[in-house]
Amino acid sequence: MDDTAGLDPELIRFLREELDVDVPVAGNGWEFTGPLWLWRPKAQDDAAKTTTTAWHFLTIDGDVAAALRAAAPGRSAAWGSVYVKVNLGTSSWETSVFPSKDAGGYLLPIKAAIRKKQGIAQGDVVTVQLSV
Template sequence: MIEHVTHTGRLWRWTGGANSGTWHFLTVDGGAGEALSGTAIMRKLEGNARGFGSLKVKARIGDSVFATSVFPSKADGGWLLPVKASVRKAEGIGEGDVVEVSLVF
């Protein structure tokens, strides 16, 4: 079964890790986050769970469509969508901007 959700949130930056890398994320919570969580539970029950509890998604921000994975956030119960530099550049978005994303999973 294919799910489709839309979510609006603020783009934020995380810096850290072994190489002090920088990543930009959009937290997907609320109804969209609940839909992701429901799918994750079903895949786990079916024996199709992925590493770190991630889910493969196709994301659309503006005119940019990209394949990635979302990851459950232990901090707030939502899901973390990484937003690549190429997408941020193409869409003219950056840290702090409110962004609408459509997810298919």
């Protein structure tokens, strides 16, 4: 198989995981658009209520999440995370997306340096290009 364009992501996953067939990833990756959101730890006590710890994420779901899931075998790390290359505006970096049962997809962390460089904040709708 030369690429996976037009193949069902579940078929690709089956070929990779069940039959151990190396199916290459199609094209240059995927594009996804969604809102940037903020996660903070739940306040367990008074000290946690004043914490400045927070992470900004973009939830990757739908067809793009299915395609990442299909591409994941052999390209994943701890806790089911998947190594990805990301482009957002003029910024490019490598990171991992983390599976989320609640979202039915993956969570892409967007670090402060990227948010500052691109002038984005919580609630902004952003478009990323992802590849594995």
